[in-house]
Amino acid sequence: MARILLSNDDGVHAHGLAALAAALVGAGHTVMVAAPDRERSAQGHTLTLHKPLRADVIRPGWWSVSGTPADCVYLALHALLPEPPELVVSGINNGANVGHDVFYSGTVAAAMEAALGGVPSIAVSLEHGPGPRRWDVAAPIAVEVVARALEERIAPGLLLNVNVPNAPTRGLRVVAQGIRQYDNKVEARVDPRGRAYYWLGGDKLGEAPAGETDAALLHQGFATLTPIHADLTHHPSLEAMASWAR
Numbered sequence: 001m002a003r004i005l006l007s008n009d010d011g012v013h014a015h016g017l018a019a020l021a022a023a024l025v026g027a028g029h030t031v032m033v034a035a036p037d038r039e040r041s042a043q044g045h046t047l048t049l050h051k052p053l054r055a056d057v058i059r060p061g062w063w064s065v066s067g068t069p070a071d072c073v074y075l076a077l078h079a080l081l082p083e084p085p086e087l088v089v090s091g092i093n094n095g096a097n098v099g100h101d102v103f104y105s106g107t108v109a110a111a112m113e114a115a116l117g118g119v120p121s122i123a124v125s126l127e128h129g130p131g132p133r134r135w136d137v138a139a140p141i142a143v144e145v146v147a148r149a150l151e152e153r154i155a156p157g158l159l160l161n162v163n164v165p166n167a168p169t170r171g172l173r174v175v176a177q178g179i180r181q182y183d184n185k186v187e188a189r190v191d192p193r194g195r196a197y198y199w200l201g202g203d204k205l206g207e208a209p210a211g212e213t214d215a216a217l218l219h220q221g222f223a224t225l226t227p228i229h230a231d232l233t234h235h236p237s238l239e240a241m242a243s244w245a246r
């Protein structure tokens with residue numbers, strides 16, 4: 001059984017975090033938590049460098065942090081925990097993190113901060129969908145992937161991005177990251193003083209995502225696992241652009 005640090009971006013009081021913690025404790029793991037004191041969804045990999053952070057103990061091993069998801073993991077790994085955890089798990093997020101979501105997601109950023117710090121990590125997200133929220137479907141899948149990741153001793157820089165449908169699943173598929181799947185809507189309005197203001201963020205595109213990707217398989221009712229890492233290098237271009245060097 002392992003020492004596991006949990007974080008999220010929905011806040012330390014979120015249902016998904018409670019469900020994840022309960023399931024991992026139930027499986028015999030030692031769980032610690034460092035999570036934002038409020039919702040911090042879609043904050044990406046923001047670090048707070050220009051103001052102080054507070055980390056309040058709300059129960060033994062649980063810290064409520066006045067920062068972003070990445071702050072929480074940074075702080076836990078480098079200050080709060082007496083020794084590094086064997087694994088960091090972020091989630092269970094309220095909403096999927098597939099395709100290009102990973103660039104905006106605080107859930108994924110918390111896990112990526114662990115990966116950057118040399119601790120293997122898992123991000124777990126539960127898709128929005130009709131009916132009650134199925135934390136009870138996502139939590140056992142998180143426990144299963146945690147067990148497998150520990151058993152296989154996954155590489156320290158690796159992040160397993162797991163997404164779960166809001167219904168009993170057709171199984172777990174290991175698939176590549178997909179692409180952006182929202183319309184790029186901006187709602188422009190005018191405030192009472194006559195100045196324009198904007199709401200970012202569109203709806204999901206109507207058509208089903210194609211291909212063997214996280215977005216597509218999740219849409220088909222499978223839980224998905226996508227191993228990702230921090231290296232954004234486009235390797236084919238290294239060779240293609242070699243002649244640009246001088």
Ligand code: MN
Pocket residue numbers: 009010040041042093094095107
């Ligand atoms: Mn969230």
